[in-house]
Amino acid sequence: MVKVSWSILKLLRESPELLREHVKKRFIDPSIVDRAYELDVKWRRKLTEVQELRHKHNVISREVAKLTGVEREVKLEEAKKLLEELNKVEEELKFIEEEREKALLSLPNIVHESVPIGPDDSYNVPIRFWGKPKVWIGFIEQFKNQTEKYGFKVDYEVIEWKPIGHADFLESVLRLGNTLKAGEVAGSRFYYLFDDIVFLDMALLMYAIDYLVKKGYRLVLPPYMLRYKIMMGVIDFAAFQDAIYKIEGEDLYLIATAEHSLAALHAFEDIPEEDLPLKYVGISPCFRKEAGAGSKDLKGIFRVHQFHKVEQYVFAKPEESWDIMEELISNAEELFRGLELPYRIVNIASGDLGAPAAKKYDLEVWMPAQGLFREMVSCSNTTDWQSYRLKIRLIRKRGMVREYVHTLNSTAIASTRTITAILENFQNPDGTVTIPRVLRKYLEVFDKAPKDFIHPYKKETIKS
RNA sequence: GCCGGGGUGCCCGAGCGGUCUAAGGGGCCGGCCUUGAGAGCCGGUGGGGAUUACCCCGCGCGGGUUCAAAUCCCGCCCCCGGCGCCA
Structure with a gap:
């Protein structure tokens, strides 16, 4: 019987120094490890103390049942006295336990050895490029800064005219979006989208779903709200604090991605190893406060409070999770290659990883009007960080060992962001937008699309 | 939302204040037996701590009553049935 099967707790007990190193790699104060370690030791000591007292009390209680008369009264007194002491120690235990729990839950995942070390996203490392970006003549230098600087020779097409930014293009040229009105009625980072853009949104989602379902991923329409206990997991x-909306007066939170609901799909379950990997593709709206974003990307629909997303989510055996991570990112790449959007894959630096992820790849598409590669897809292996919190365990066929499964998630298509990429990459000098060919079959289902x-x-084409 | 019934271990299912720490069955894992399989027999099959042949916790979740709670009381969640409401 394996004593401790959560990798982080095992590491904390067996080699806290190593865990400290992992936390340091994230540029997080490693004293959270010391604190967790001390509280764990303290907790175990106090727990032993409580258990010994409980044992004594249980023995006396059992004796009481067999006794009568004076003997019984004496034992009763003894039990009551012991209870007083027990209550006191139990209270101490409860306090330590809560502190320990908090400390354990504050620990981030370990950092995979292949992750580049650095405090922020400037240390992210591009690992491959695809496609032939359209580079406006004024952006050539900064394009090289995002390619050649990392030792990649990327073929590009120089364009003389500067494409209009997706936000202005959407609202002023196409007039198919209205963020001002949305701002008035809902707030900034909301939007109204109209007509062709709405069809485009739906076509993108169908495209991603169709592709992944054909690959054997199970299609899921999940809950859009979850309880605290699940979100915490x-x-x-x-x-x-930065991302999650709460429903007033209820224990419900709006999901920021279908990843949350899909992780929850097997919460508190034991999964036999022969059932793994379990591969899902979820589709849902995503709600995000974007509280930490400041005034970044305030215009347009690049960074918004709600959007649609098709998400890949996999429950896997620990020994296969790293291979599956490559599968997930390559699925996303195939989708973007289908859309003919030039991209690069970036290995996210340790300081820029979220706490749940041991490693993360982003897929960033070249945005011709901004002269930047921008994030469209995020793909993470969260190993047993989420499954420990949600108690999703793995049952091996041989032996009685209990482990936690590994979980992985990756964007397939996030609708509004992908639309911004299409608007900038397929924008023509005459103001038209060429629709990626691969979406055609999904637009054909709508006669008017x-x-x-x-x-x-054009003024004259608008009818009342 | 209201009224009624119900939530027990991997599954079925008994127990409804104390004969110790959930009976009995099924499944699964390990062992014995066997040429092999089956049957049969034995052991195991929730979480945790440790001075590692010991102990604590666990009967939907959280509180409470009691020396003692699966069992009694309160709140919440979920499932089934009925009524209401509704896209």
Whole structure:
């Protein structure tokens, strides 16, 4: 019987120094490890003390049942006295236990050896490029800074005209979005989208679903709200504050991604190893406060409070999770190659990983109007960080060992972001937008949807 | 939302204040037996702590009453049935 099967707790007890190193790699104060270690030791000591007292009390209680008369009265007194002491020690234990729990839950995942070390996203390392980016003549230098600087020779197409940024293009040229009105009625980072853009949104989602279902991923429409207990299991405290909306007066939180609901799908379950891996593709709206974003990307629909996303989520055996991570990112890559959007894959630096992830890849698409690669997809192996919190265990066929499964998540397509990428990459000098060919079959189901181009606004074409 | 019934271990299912620490069955794992399989027999099959042949906790969740709670009381969650409401 394995005593401790959560990798973090095992590490904390067996080699706290090593765990400290992992935390340091994230540029987080490693004293949280010391604190967790001390509280764990303290807790175990206090627990032993309580258990010994409980044992004594149980023995006396059992004796009481067999006795009568004076003997019984004497034993009763003894039991009551012991209870007083027990209550006191139990209270101490309860306090320590809560502190220990908090300390354990504050620990981030370990950092995989292949993760680049650095405090922030400037240490992220591009590992491969795909496609032929359209680079406006004025952005050539900064393009090279994002490619050649890392030793990659990326073929690109120089364009003389500067594409219009997705936000202005959407609202002024196409006139298919209205963030001002949305701002008035709901607040900034909300939007109204119209007509062709709505069809595009739906086509993108169908495209991603279709692709992944064909690969054997099970299609899921999950809950859009979850209880505190579940949210606590899938995100860390920082994400709770910056990303999550709460429903007033109820124990419910709006999901920030289907990842949350999909992780919860097997919460508190034991999964036999022969059932793994379990691969899911979820589709849902995502609600995010974007509290930490400041005034970043305030215009347009790049960074918003709600959007649609198709998400990949896998429950896996520990020995196969790293291979599956490669599968998930390559699925996302195939989707973006289908869309003909030039991208790079970035290995996220240790300081930029979220607490749940041991390793993370982002897929960043080249945005011709910004001259930047921007994040479209995020793919993480969270190993047993989420499964420990949600108590999702693995049952091996041989032997009685209990372990926690590994969980992984990756974007397939996030609708609004992908739309911004399409608007910038397929924008033509005449103001039309070429629609990626791969979406055509999903647009054909709507008679009124555009098939090849989205056209700019013309006064005369608008009917009441 | 209201009224009624119910939630017991991997599954079925008894127990409804104390004959110790959930009976009995099924499944699964390990062992014995066997040429092999089956049957049969034995042991194991929730979480945790430790001075590692010991102990604590666990009967939907959280409190309470009691020396003692699966069992009694209160709150919450979920499931089934009925009524109401509703896209």
